[in-house]
Amino acid sequence: MRPMRPFLAACLASLPLAAAAETPVLTVMTYDSFTTEWGPGPAVEKAFEEVCGCDLRFVTGGDGAALLARLQLEGAATEADVVLGLDNNLTAQARATGLFAPHGEAAPTGLPVAFEDDLFLPWDWGWFAFVYDRTKTAMPPEDFRALGDSDLKIVIQDPRSSTPGLGLLMWVKAAYGDRAPEIWTGLSDNILTVTPGWSEAYGLFLGGEADMVLSYTTSPAYHRLAEKDDSKDWAEFAEGHYLQIEVAGILASSKQPELAKEFIAFTQSPAFQSVIPETNWMYPATEIALPEGFETHRPAKSLLLTADEALEARGPALAEWQASLGQ
Amino acid sequence: MVAAPLAAVAFRAGGVRLSTPDLAALRFTLLQAGLSALISVALAVPVAKALARRRFPLRGLLITLMGAPFLLPVIVAVIGLITVFGRSGWVNAGLATLGLPGFSIYGLHGVVIAHVFLNLPLAVRMILQAWVSVPSERFRLAASLGFRPRDIARHIERPMLASVLPGALATVFAICLTSFAVALTLGGGPRATTLELAIYQAIRFEFDLGDAAGLSLIQTGIGAFAALLAWRLASAPGFGAGLDRALPLPAPAGWRRLADAGWLLLAAAFLLLPLLALILRGLPGLAELPPSLWGASLRSVLVALISTLVTVAAGLTLALGVARSRSRRMELNAVLPLAVSGLVLGTGLFLIARPFASPGQLALPVTVLVNAVMALPFVYRLLITDARALEADYGRLAASLDLQGVARLRYLTLPRLARPLGFAAGVAAALSMGDLGVIALFASGQEATLPLLVQQLMGAYRTEAAAAAALVLITLSFGLFWIFDAGGRHVQAR
CATH class of the missing domain: 3.40.190.10 (Periplasmic binding protein-like II)
Known part of the structure; x- marks a missing residue:
C-alpha cells in the first residue's frame, strides 16, 4: 500500500482542477474596448500568462470614467488587483480615493512630456x-x-x-x-x-x-x-x-501585491507595448519602433x-x- | 423593484439631496417629452383610424413592419434617422437636386422627430387595438341608424379615444422623460441637456450619488404625476360585449378614402425609410462580422426569452388584478419603471448585489431582471384595456359558471387575450433584445450581448461591422416580435 500514496498524490496534483486552484489569479479592471477580440486584451493575456505562471482575468466596465465610478462604489472590497485605463484627467480624483498603492516603477520615456506619478504609470498616450x-x-x-x-x-x-x-x-x-x-x-x-x-x-x-x-x-x-x-x-x-495619457495603478487592497507589481512592470515590456499601436490605436509609452506608416x-x-x-x-x-x- | 435600487443609491450617499436641479435641464426635459407625446399621439389617431377601417393587400405586414422602429436600440434608430434626414442624408440630397434649401435635423425639432419615430408605432398599436376591440355590432347599429362619419366619431370613436388616449400620452411622455442619447445626439449641444444627462453627470463626473438619487426622484416623480393625471382623465368606454364577428368597419369613400391613403403612405414612409437605410448600411459589413457575434446573439435571444416569460406573467397578473379590483396604486406601479433612470437603477442593483457575488457572475441574471422590469409597463399598458373589457363583459358569466383558476385562464383569459398577449410578448422580447441596459455596468468582457457588441464595434472604428451587427440585431428582435405577435393573432382569430 505504501508506494501507492506518492503516486496517488501525484495523480491528484496533476488533475487540472487541483492545478487551477493553486494557480494565482490576477484580476485586472479595464475599460470595455481593451478586452474585445480586436483590442489589446487577448495578446496581453497570452503574453503575460506565459511568464507569470498565473491566470490573468479581466473585469470590464464602460470607459475610463466608468471604471473610476465603479471603484468608488466598490471601495476596498473590489476584486480588482490592478486598474488599467484611467487617464490623466482622472488621476487626481483617483488619488483622492486613497485606494491606490505606489507602483515603484520608473516613468517611461516614450512620452512627449515628462510624466511622473508614484501611483499611476503611463502605458499608452495620444x-x-x-x-x-x-x-x-x-x-x-x-x-x-x-x-x-x-x-x-x-x-x-x-x-x-x-x-x-x-x-x-x-x-x-x-x-x-x-x-x-x-x-x-x-x-x-x-x-x-x-x-x-x-x-x-x-x-x-x-x-x-x-x-x-x-x-x-x-x-x-x-x-x-x-x-x-x-x-x-x-x-x-x-x-x-x-495629451491623453492612459495609466495603470495597483490597488492597495490587492491580496497579491507582488503579482500586481509584476503586471505593472510587464506593461512597460516590449511584449505589451508592441501590441498597443495596432490594437488600441494609441502611441506606446516606451521608446519602441512604431509600425510602418503609423505616423x-x-x-x-x-x-x-x-x-x-x-x-x-x-x-x-x-x-x-x-x-x-x-x- | 424600482424603489429598492433608488433607495440603495440614496442610502450609500447617506441621504437624498434635492439640490435645485438645473432649471434649464428640467424645462428642456418637460418640453421635449411633452411635445413628443402630443405629436406622437396626434399623428397616431388618423393612422390607426385608417388601418382600422381600410382593407388592402399586405395590410397585416404593414401593421407588423410599422411596429419595428419602437423595437430598435436607440442609437441604431438615430443612425437610421440621420441617414435619411441628416445633413448629407436622403432628404437633403433630394432637396438639393430640386434646388431647395437644406433641412437640419439638429435641434429641439430633431429630438422630437426622433421620439415620434420611436414612439409613433407604439401609439398607433395602442389606439388600433382600442379601435378593433369595439364590438362590430356597435358599428352595424350605427350603420342601420344611418350614422354619418361625423355621428360615428361622436358616439363611438370619441368615447373610445377618451379611454385610450390619456394612457398612450402618459406612456410616451414617460419614455421620453428618460431620453439621453437621442436628446444629446440630435439636440445639437448643451441646450439639449435632459435630467437623465444631469444624472449621468452626477454619477460619472462628480460621483455625487446623493445628487443622482435626488434628480432621479424628481424624474420618477414627474412620470408618476403624468400617470396619475392620465388615469384621472381616462374614462371607461362601456361598449359591452359583442359576438366577436369580424365584420369590416364602415369605410367611407370620397375624400376620406384619399385622406386615409395619404396618412398611411406618410406614416409608412416616415417609419420605414430609416429602416431601409439601416438595412442598406448593414449589408456590406456582413462578411466582416467577428466570430463573437454568434455567442452574443445566442445570449441576447436567451435573455430576451426569459425576461419575456417573467414580464408577461407579471404583466398579466397585474392587469387582471387591476381589472378586477380597480386598484389604482397597482396601476401606478406599472408605469413607474418607465420614468426611472437606467443608470440609477443599474447603480442601485450593483450596490445591492455586490456583497453577494461578483458583478461578472451577475451580469446576465441582472440584465434579465432589469429588462423584465423595464418592459413591464408596456406589457401592462397593452393588456389593461382588454383585461378590463374581459372583466366587464365576461366576469359575471364566469362567476356564475364558477370558472376559476387554471380553467378560467385556459378557457376564458388566454383565448380572449391572445392578441394583446402575443403583441405584448413580442414587444417585451424585442425591447429586451435591443436594450443595452445594465449589462455595460456589469459585464466582465466575456458576456457581451448583441447591443453591447454593436457598441464595442462602433467604438473600435469598425463602423461597417457595427452596422452589420446592428442589422443582425434588428432582424433577430423583429423575428422574435413577429413570432409572438403573429402567434397571438393566429390563436385569437381561430
Whole structure:
C-alpha cells in the first residue's frame, strides 16, 4: 500500500482542477474596448500568462470614467488587483480615493512630456486632434480661431459623459486660459452636434454628416493601416495639442501585491507595448519602433495640465462651456 | 423593484439631496417629452383610424413592419434617422437636386422627430387595438341608424379615444422623460441637456450619488404625476360585449378614402425609410462580422426569452388584478419603471448585489431582471384595456359558471387575450433584445450581448461591422416580435 500514496498524490496534483486552484489569479479592471477580440486584451493575456505562471482575468466596465465610478462604489472590497485605463484627467480624483498603492516603477520615456506619478504609470498616450477627410476639405484650419471663423461643421463629445469630450475642454483651457469662453463662442456655430460618446461622433463623421470630428492624431493611422484608406488626416493646430495619457495603478487592497507589481512592470515590456499601436490605436509609452506608416507627422507642441490643475479647472471650464454654447 | 435600487443609491450617499436641479435641464426635459407625446399621439389617431377601417393587400405586414422602429436600440434608430434626414442624408440630397434649401435635423425639432419615430408605432398599436376591440355590432347599429362619419366619431370613436388616449400620452411622455442619447445626439449641444444627462453627470463626473438619487426622484416623480393625471382623465368606454364577428368597419369613400391613403403612405414612409437605410448600411459589413457575434446573439435571444416569460406573467397578473379590483396604486406601479433612470437603477442593483457575488457572475441574471422590469409597463399598458373589457363583459358569466383558476385562464383569459398577449410578448422580447441596459455596468468582457457588441464595434472604428451587427440585431428582435405577435393573432382569430 505504501508506494501507492506518492503516486496517488501525484495523480491528484496533476488533475487540472487541483492545478487551477493553486494557480494565482490576477484580476485586472479595464475599460470595455481593451478586452474585445480586436483590442489589446487577448495578446496581453497570452503574453503575460506565459511568464507569470498565473491566470490573468479581466473585469470590464464602460470607459475610463466608468471604471473610476465603479471603484468608488466598490471601495476596498473590489476584486480588482490592478486598474488599467484611467487617464490623466482622472488621476487626481483617483488619488483622492486613497485606494491606490505606489507602483515603484520608473516613468517611461516614450512620452512627449515628462510624466511622473508614484501611483499611476503611463502605458499608452495620444494627442487629441480634429480629424478630417482630405478629399473633402483641402485646407483645414490651423488653429481654434480659424476653425471658429470657418464654415466647417464639427462633431464633438459631451465632457460630462465622454473622456475625449473632457479632453477638448482641457485642451481649450490649457491653450487659452481665461479666454476659453471666446473660443467656445466662436465654435458654437460650427458645432453640428454634441454626442454622448466618441463612437457616435466618429460614426457621424464617417457617415459624412460633419467635416471634422474630435478624435486622436492616431485615428487616420487606423484607416491607413487597417483599411488601406489614405483619405483621412488630422489638422495641426498652432496652439499645440492636448495629451491623453492612459495609466495603470495597483490597488492597495490587492491580496497579491507582488503579482500586481509584476503586471505593472510587464506593461512597460516590449511584449505589451508592441501590441498597443495596432490594437488600441494609441502611441506606446516606451521608446519602441512604431509600425510602418503609423505616423506621418506629429504636433510641434504638446499641451498638458497637471492632474491637480485639471481637477481644479474642470468645474469652471464646464460652466463656461455650457454658458458659451447654451444660448 | 424600482424603489429598492433608488433607495440603495440614496442610502450609500447617506441621504437624498434635492439640490435645485438645473432649471434649464428640467424645462428642456418637460418640453421635449411633452411635445413628443402630443405629436406622437396626434399623428397616431388618423393612422390607426385608417388601418382600422381600410382593407388592402399586405395590410397585416404593414401593421407588423410599422411596429419595428419602437423595437430598435436607440442609437441604431438615430443612425437610421440621420441617414435619411441628416445633413448629407436622403432628404437633403433630394432637396438639393430640386434646388431647395437644406433641412437640419439638429435641434429641439430633431429630438422630437426622433421620439415620434420611436414612439409613433407604439401609439398607433395602442389606439388600433382600442379601435378593433369595439364590438362590430356597435358599428352595424350605427350603420342601420344611418350614422354619418361625423355621428360615428361622436358616439363611438370619441368615447373610445377618451379611454385610450390619456394612457398612450402618459406612456410616451414617460419614455421620453428618460431620453439621453437621442436628446444629446440630435439636440445639437448643451441646450439639449435632459435630467437623465444631469444624472449621468452626477454619477460619472462628480460621483455625487446623493445628487443622482435626488434628480432621479424628481424624474420618477414627474412620470408618476403624468400617470396619475392620465388615469384621472381616462374614462371607461362601456361598449359591452359583442359576438366577436369580424365584420369590416364602415369605410367611407370620397375624400376620406384619399385622406386615409395619404396618412398611411406618410406614416409608412416616415417609419420605414430609416429602416431601409439601416438595412442598406448593414449589408456590406456582413462578411466582416467577428466570430463573437454568434455567442452574443445566442445570449441576447436567451435573455430576451426569459425576461419575456417573467414580464408577461407579471404583466398579466397585474392587469387582471387591476381589472378586477380597480386598484389604482397597482396601476401606478406599472408605469413607474418607465420614468426611472437606467443608470440609477443599474447603480442601485450593483450596490445591492455586490456583497453577494461578483458583478461578472451577475451580469446576465441582472440584465434579465432589469429588462423584465423595464418592459413591464408596456406589457401592462397593452393588456389593461382588454383585461378590463374581459372583466366587464365576461366576469359575471364566469362567476356564475364558477370558472376559476387554471380553467378560467385556459378557457376564458388566454383565448380572449391572445392578441394583446402575443403583441405584448413580442414587444417585451424585442425591447429586451435591443436594450443595452445594465449589462455595460456589469459585464466582465466575456458576456457581451448583441447591443453591447454593436457598441464595442462602433467604438473600435469598425463602423461597417457595427452596422452589420446592428442589422443582425434588428432582424433577430423583429423575428422574435413577429413570432409572438403573429402567434397571438393566429390563436385569437381561430
